[in-house]
Amino acid sequence: MAAAAGGVPGVAGAGGSGQGAGFRPDRGGAAGAASAATSTRTVTDGGGTWRLALTAPATASAAGQNVTVTGSGFNPAKGVYVGLCAVNGPQGSGKPTPCLGGSDQAGTTGAAHWVDSTFGGTLPNTSAYGPGGTFSVTIHVKADLGNGQICGDTVECAVVTRAYHFNSANRSYDVHVPVTFN
Numbered sequence: 001m002a003a004a005a006g007g008v009p010g011v012a013g014a015g016g017s018g019q020g021a022g023f024r025p026d027r028g029g030a031a032g033a034a035s036a037a038t039s040t041r042t043v044t045d046g047g048g049t050w051r052l053a054l055t056a057p058a059t060a061s062a063a064g065q066n067v068t069v070t071g072s073g074f075n076p077a078k079g080v081y082v083g084l085c086a087v088n089g090p091q092g093s094g095k096p097t098p099c100l101g102g103s104d105q106a107g108t109t110g111a112a113h114w115v116d117s118t119f120g121g122t123l124p125n126t127s128a129y130g131p132g133g134t135f136s137v138t139i140h141v142k143a144d145l146g147n148g149q150i151c152g153d154t155v156e157c158a159v160v161t162r163a164y165h166f167n168s169a170n171r172s173y174d175v176h177v178p179v180t181f182n
Helices: none
Strands: 036-045 048-057 065-072 080-087 112-115 135-141 144-146 156-163 175-178
Touching: 036 175, 048 156, 048 175, 065 080, 065 156, 080 135, 080 144, 112 135
Parallel strands: none
Antiparallel strands: 036 048, 048 065, 065 135, 080 112, 080 156, 156 175
């Protein structure tokens, strides 16, 4: 599997940056408003090329809030988790972890969402991909990941997609949208 940075034509935000370690999206916008940021990535997997785009707020309340995250261009045959995680390095260089809520299989925290064409919609906090590998989900984010991991203080954090539990070693579908907390 080869992965290369790439943009998605017509997608606003970071398009084409590939989002490396020093990436910081535009944080402009009205005072108090959560401006959206988009990160993109092009990957080749399973004989196909996928132009992944992930959009999430660039800022959020440190105490916690629900945010909407959208994605497009994902391979519907590959499930992903969407959540807030600590990241270290560029997309695909290492598994984003730890993540807020951990493995919330009961769906009680709302901190993670599983997008999958087979099981999506059958369990709490899951949904199936839409046409073209799209999704729109709501997750809960807050600065304190637990165990002393504080976003922006002890770890860098991002709203991410990462391969689900059936394919957890696959870094091809990791996309990071850095988030700061206020």
